[in-house]
Amino acid sequence: xxxxxxxxxxxxxxxxxxxxxxxxVNIFIGKNAQGKTNLLESIYFLALTRSHRTNSxxxxxxxxxxxxxxxxRVHKSQLDLDLRVLITxxxxxxxxxxxxxxxxSKYVGQLNAILFSPEDLDLIKGAPALRRRFMDQEFGQIxxxxxxxxxxxxxxxxxxxxxxxxxAKGETNDQIFLDVLSDQLAGVAAEIISRRFKFLxxxxxxxxxxxxxxxxxxxxxxxxxxxxxxxxxADDTTEQMYQKLQESYRKNKANxxxxxxxxxxxxxDDIQFKLNGKNAHLYASQGQQRSIALSIKxxxxxxxxxxxxxxxxxxxxxxxxxxxxxxQSALLNYIHGKTQTFITTTDLEGISWDIIKQPKIYHIQ
Ligand code: ATP
Ligand code: MG
Numbered sequence: 001x002x003x004x005x006x007x008x009x010x011x012x013x014x015x016x017x018x019x020x021x022x023x024x025v026n027i028f029i030g031k032n033a034q035g036k037t038n039l040l041e042s043i044y045f046l047a048l049t050r051s052h053r054t055n056s057x058x059x060x061x062x063x064x065x066x067x068x069x070x071x072x073r074v075h076k077s078q079l080d081l082d083l084r085v086l087i088t089x090x091x092x093x094x095x096x097x098x099x100x101x102x103x104x105s106k107y108v109g110q111l112n113a114i115l116f117s118p119e120d121l122d123l124i125k126g127a128p129a130l131r132r133r134f135m136d137q138e139f140g141q142i143x144x145x146x147x148x149x150x151x152x153x154x155x156x157x158x159x160x161x162x163x164x165x166x167x168a169k170g171e172t173n174d175q176i177f178l179d180v181l182s183d184q185l186a187g188v189a190a191e192i193i194s195r196r197f198k199f200l201x202x203x204x205x206x207x208x209x210x211x212x213x214x215x216x217x218x219x220x221x222x223x224x225x226x227x228x229x230x231x232x233x234a235d236d237t238t239e240q241m242y243q244k245l246q247e248s249y250r251k252n253k254a255n256x257x258x259x260x261x262x263x264x265x266x267x268x269d270d271i272q273f274k275l276n277g278k279n280a281h282l283y284a285s286q287g288q289q290r291s292i293a294l295s296i297k298x299x300x301x302x303x304x305x306x307x308x309x310x311x312x313x314x315x316x317x318x319x320x321x322x323x324x325x326x327x328q329s330a331l332l333n334y335i336h337g338k339t340q341t342f343i344t345t346t347d348l349e350g351i352s353w354d355i356i357k358q359p360k361i362y363h364i365q
Contacts, residue, residue: 026340108147
């Protein structure tokens, strides 16, 4: 798939842009603080109805305006789609082919976008919450079932935690209702964990392949899922996972009641990246960590293609300046001809563009 025509109005510092993108490579070049990242972010927002930089949509509306408007025509192998997002101070609305969609989950997934920015290094270095957010965001855009279970999980978890707090305060002592909530939570948790295992297994293979290509090194990259409930394994059935979660909630009941919160489940799980079997968080160099993060994003391209038969679009923010020549060429080679790519840079010079035949170049000012 690719994003063909695109209109942005009042999005951060972008007043109005109306353009048609190149199906292959688009380069946004400009000095600092001109709006290159804003433009990438607006494309990402059109796809996912959320920003990679903020959770507050209000920030995205230009300072003195009431709304921001994004419209794009997406070209897929079977059909064309018109997407629209309107961001107001009260909330956002979305349209597919001029029909307003009441649920965001009906909208997300029409345009698939993978974004890589310098902050993605935190995926390896940062706290576990960031890796869980990564899974929820990325798996949510490729699987509507995942999106559904993730939101259901948040809802039941909140309900259970609220009830645990009431028990902790002595406002109630009815433990039967707690068991009901725990069982319900275990059911949804098992659906999430089994999908995370499945998607990560695929990502691990594809990321290892991408890493070999772009890092020009022979280290082997692997990704492993670490459930917070011990005993849950990749090849367990969803039913087996459910039983193990149920058992763990039962065993930890007294402890959870004392602490007033749910101590295990998908919201406490983590993923680990390894190079040649060694934890990348602890041992990989800055450059290696960058290559790992980039490889994971490239692997997602394969995952989306595997699941939907379409290549997603790829947004690369400030990536080129961080790579040496060999790796730049390797990256461009890896993505060339597969996926529509948007690249920001402050400088065209020093980058081996020769691999890309005729990119469309935008000067952002
Ligand atoms: P760099 O090369 O430093 O990454 P950039 O071109 O990517 O620069 P952007 O991150 O796109 O720069 O930001 C451009 C400008 O947008 C910034 O100066 C910022 O102050 C401005 N900006 C951010 N939010 C808003 C908003 N809601 N309304 C108006 N301007 C905004
Ligand atoms: Mg920027």
